[in-house]
Amino acid sequence: VLQLKNVWKLYAMGEAPVKALRGLDLEIRAGEFVALMGPSGSGKSTLMHLLGALDQPSEGEVRFENEEISRLDENQLAELRGRKVGFIFQTFNLVPTLTALENVELPMIFQNVSRANRRSRAQTLLERVSLGERLHHQPSQLSGGEQQRVAIARALANHPEIILADEPTGNLDTESGEKILRLLKDLNAEGKTIVLVTHNPEAAAYASRIIRLKDGHRIEDLSNPKI
Amino acid sequence: VLQLKNVWKLYAMGEAPVKALRGLDLEIRAGEFVALMGPSGSGKSTLMHLLGALDQPSEGEVRFENEEISRLDENQLAELRGRKVGFIFQTFNLVPTLTALENVELPMIFQNVSRANRRSRAQTLLERVSLGERLHHQPSQLSGGEQQRVAIARALANHPEIILADEPTGNLDTESGEKILRLLKDLNAEGKTIVLVTHNPEAAAYASRIIRLKDGHRIEDLSNPKI
Ligand SMILES: Nc1ncnc2c1ncn2[C@@H]1O[C@H](COP(=O)(O)OP(=O)(O)OP(=O)(O)O)[C@@H](O)[C@H]1O
Numbered sequence A, B: 001v002l003q004l005k006n007v008w009k010l011y012a013m014g015e016a017p018v019k020a021l022r023g024l025d026l027e028i029r030a031g032e033f034v035a036l037m038g039p040s041g042s043g044k045s046t047l048m049h050l051l052g053a054l055d056q057p058s059e060g061e062v063r064f065e066n067e068e069i070s071r072l073d074e075n076q077l078a079e080l081r082g083r084k085v086g087f088i089f090q091t092f093n094l095v096p097t098l099t100a101l102e103n104v105e106l107p108m109i110f111q112n113v114s115r116a117n118r119r120s121r122a123q124t125l126l127e128r129v130s131l132g133e134r135l136h137h138q139p140s141q142l143s144g145g146e147q148q149r150v151a152i153a154r155a156l157a158n159h160p161e162i163i164l165a166d167e168p169t170g171n172l173d174t175e176s177g178e179k180i181l182r183l184l185k186d187l188n189a190e191g192k193t194i195v196l197v198t199h200n201p202e203a204a205a206y207a208s209r210i211i212r213l214k215d216g217h218r219i220e221d222l223s224n225p226k227i
């Protein structure tokens, strides 16, 4: 469902561009649970932004359900993302002026979900990540791990088929983190495709496949022996 | 050097205030290396902001080197913090329009360090956290873990006696994280006082004392048997 062929991503920086991804080939099939690991700066978030059609490659092809994303315009990309992809950003990217509840409702407004349905689904999702008592807090009125959990709830709002989670447990204690990983595992059991960036080998153990990046290259791609 | 007596911190929220800290008593002596742990939302960052005199308690006393911070005005607090405290924020709080180098130089400008000294110290610190090749990147041109490392380098700029690190390794791979923890351990060996918030028991093992919070209470306070 997600395919990369000879993908390069360069960031222009003065004289020497940063080569964040160097000729990456990758295929992720529907229903897989993939963990993406690698050192800080190795290209994981860059790869996630391409997989989520949030960014275009500098070279090479990115195919999303067989459609090449470089052939789609921004409206088509936004429509595809809104319906099919749930993105949990490494830096949360919550809307600072909206409450937790409103942040989770926002993606559903774009999919024309009725107000009553939106509100009840947002509350259910926030309770599922143990934030039932923080519905009316804005991001600045929440702890780091609480903001992260709002970002997780928001990503699940439209029942996406593909969930791209960029380090979703970095700010959570072990118990809260395991609760999120079990939630992702349950969604995968329902057939959702999951790509999880993590630095924590215990989190990666929830996946059935572990891909390792280094300096923009894929240096390892193994099925998880523990599964 | 840092003392709390019956400290409460309430956040006003509609009808029912959030009681983030409830009657906390705590003493941290000069030169200690303390790890602060506890579930997401248990009050760790709130406590760190009080220890760093970035915020005032709702009730109770916070003493910084025997001075009660509620008796100091904002200028005196800023002066105290600028000279004595290095703060690594959970959400980095880098200045988005400045490069990595300029972000690390900024605290030294307030302490009237000469331009040449500022520049060379900032570069030395960024090289020490393996960012020598990213000096001229702005935060939006850096990965999550790279931004975190800029925030760490910045906190050390003025040779602070007290380092308050709120989850400094959350976005780092194991190797980069261990490098930072060893750096903090070295600074502690030089006599610096360190308070490290972490969710990772392996990071907490670097400390000589582990304090656990739950719902705004201190529920455990043990010297680390492994040390
Ligand atoms: N400005 C605020 N207004 C209202 N409530 C707040 C505010 N800041 C924090 N809180 C609440 O106070 C509680 C403690 O927050 P704090 O940031 O200290 O937690 P924490 O232990 O650092 O959590 P984490 O591990 O997730 O970072 C949280 O439940 C949070 O919702």
Ligand SMILES: Nc1ncnc2c1ncn2[C@@H]1O[C@H](COP(=O)(O)OP(=O)(O)OP(=O)(O)O)[C@@H](O)[C@H]1O
Residues within 6 Å of the ligand: A011, A012, A013, A018, A019, A020, A038, A039, A040, A041, A042, A043, A044, A045, A046, A047, A090, B134, B137, B140, B141, B142, B143, B144, B145, B146, B171, B172, B173
């Ligand atoms: N907009 C940009 N402009 C210039 N360089 C960038 C930009 N975004 C990222 N980079 C660089 O590209 C490299 C890859 O960044 P990326 O965010 O993909 O890393 P990462 O693997 O997610 O790291 P982390 O684990 O620290 O989050 C980094 O070295 C970073 O400095």
Ligand SMILES: [Mg+2]
Residues within 6 Å of the ligand: A044, A045, A046, A090, A166, B143, B144, B145
């Ligand atoms: Mg990243």
Ligand SMILES: [Mg+2]
Residues within 6 Å of the ligand: A143, A144, A145, B044, B045, B046, B090, B166
């Ligand atoms: Mg916190």
